[in-house]
Amino acid sequence: SQKIEQNSEALNIQEGKTATLTCNYTNYSPAYLQWYRQDPGRGPVFLLLIRENEKEKRKERLKVTFDTTLKQSLFHITASQPADSATYLCALDIFHASGGSYIPTFGRGTSLIVHP
């Protein structure tokens, strides 16, 4: 069966350290992989997108890697701050030929807590 796995346990780290979140998937062949941030009671906010032929993508303190052989993406936040505390969702973009569009399929997310 198809699965997207993100660690259900919260990740607790100290301010200034690098946070690394994992997204593993099985039985999918995504063309793109996206990461979103979600704060309590709010909708997800897009952070980064990486294509299947890209190994790494960076944006300010954020870095995403994508290994289609391992079927895994890693999401890094360097020099983490308490304001980075949120739930981070990975989403696989799967092309649906019947509708002619990519539909993001989400994992359950991992909660990150950055302690001052």
Added chain:
Amino acid sequence: DAGVTQSPTHLIKTRGQQVTLRCSPKSGHDTVSWYQQALGQGPQFIFQYYEEEERQRGNFPDRFSGHQFPNYSSELNVNALLLGDSALYLCASSLPGGGGNSPLHFGNGTRLTVT
């Protein structure tokens, strides 16, 4: 530039009732997707509308239906509400095709509670 707006923000309904949720997409976007997010879970895809037609549908029963208007705004209707329909309903807009050209822009959702 207004982002995605959803109404109402909160709603309480009784089992068996019907509900309509509304969404206005981000300016310049013409594709609207609806997701259901249960507590502690990721968003689950319900359906996507483009050019006023349902283009793609997730694994949801026919009790869930939608509509898109000529101004690209959209409605989600749920009939015969069940307790299990209690969730945060998220609307997201994007450019046609999605994927690498257009990530989703989400509203802050409608929190539906069914009692």
